[in-house]
Amino acid sequence: xRQPLASSSLLRESAxxxxxxxxxxxxxxxxxxxxxxDRACELIxxxxxxxxxxxxxxxxxxxxxxxxxxxxxxxxxxxVHPGEASHGDLGMITRTDxxxxxxxxxxxxxxxxxxxxxxxLGTPLVSMTGRPNSTLAKHADxxxxxxxxxxxxxxxxxxxxxxxxxxxxxxxLAVALLEARGFTAEDxxxxxxxxxxxxxxxxRVRDLMHDGARLPQVALGSPLRDALLEITxxxxxxxxxxxxxxxxxxxxxxxxxxxTLDQFHNLHDVLVDDVMTRPGKRIGPDILAAEAVRxxxxxxxxxLAVVDEQQRPIGALHMHDLLASGVI
Numbered sequence: 001x002r003q004p005l006a007s008s009s010l011l012r013e014s015a016x017x018x019x020x021x022x023x024x025x026x027x028x029x030x031x032x033x034x035x036x037x038d039r040a041c042e043l044i045x046x047x048x049x050x051x052x053x054x055x056x057x058x059x060x061x062x063x064x065x066x067x068x069x070x071x072x073x074x075x076x077x078x079x080v081h082p083g084e085a086s087h088g089d090l091g092m093i094t095r096t097d098x099x100x101x102x103x104x105x106x107x108x109x110x111x112x113x114x115x116x117x118x119x120x121l122g123t124p125l126v127s128m129t130g131r132p133n134s135t136l137a138k139h140a141d142x143x144x145x146x147x148x149x150x151x152x153x154x155x156x157x158x159x160x161x162x163x164x165x166x167x168x169x170x171x172x173l174a175v176a177l178l179e180a181r182g183f184t185a186e187d188x189x190x191x192x193x194x195x196x197x198x199x200x201x202x203x204r205v206r207d208l209m210h211d212g213a214r215l216p217q218v219a220l221g222s223p224l225r226d227a228l229l230e231i232t233x234x235x236x237x238x239x240x241x242x243x244x245x246x247x248x249x250x251x252x253x254x255x256x257x258x259x260t261l262d263q264f265h266n267l268h269d270v271l272v273d274d275v276m277t278r279p280g281k282r283i284g285p286d287i288l289a290a291e292a293v294r295x296x297x298x299x300x301x302x303x304l305a306v307v308d309e310q311q312r313p314i315g316a317l318h319m320h321d322l323l324a325s326g327v328i
Contacts, residue, residue: 047098053070054099060079070177098126099123099125107135127140128144204287204288205289206315209316211315223271249280250280253303255301281304282306292322303319
């Protein structure tokens, strides 16, 4: 019977050994990449249907994650439990699909039981196992070798290094496919519209800006009082100042007001021209909202004028809008 670890230093030593073993397991995969990896990629890239990922037990958990990674990086995929597949769910698989089956031993009964059915359908099979001579590997159209020398488990029983290696090899496959498809950050965002990443990559300034009657602006030559009333009325902390052609000449902000109070004792005769910030920070309506965040943070401001190609103000964007939208 193994003696339990008695000190924190021994616990850390155990953790370090685990990480070293798993690091070596991942590193060892590089030498196992061969033409079969290329073949697996070619089969999936040529697939007209979906990649059906399957696996049992711990391999099943890795398979589920791999299916999700593939689906979010441009390769339509879903997970099918091999036990359920033998009891009706095999109907989810068609001739136009590719099956990606994970099994460390390559002999998992629930997975190998699918082989005759897949052969009858003519569905291409890619296997990922730790044993190139296993039943699953031999019957696959392409085999990915995820074999490891030993498990991190000191009993060499619990799947640890083997599942880590399978996870890493699955990621390598997904990324290779992503790059082969020319998958972009915007493509990624389209499959993650509800997440903060999707919002950063999809939302543009025009989606969040205040326009029309909500756009704060006064004309050059206006009394400072008019600019202050406009700032108060719109509640965005600034106003655009436009010239006679409607182009943005500058902006006047809450921060400018504090500086104005230090400079002038009597504000009644002050014109907005005398105290506004020229030319004023501005941004185009089709710029990503995330870029607007960067500009605001670098300039230490909380609002931006949105202008068209002729530099005419068409909207106003405030930091609060970016916070409310989840971009930040």
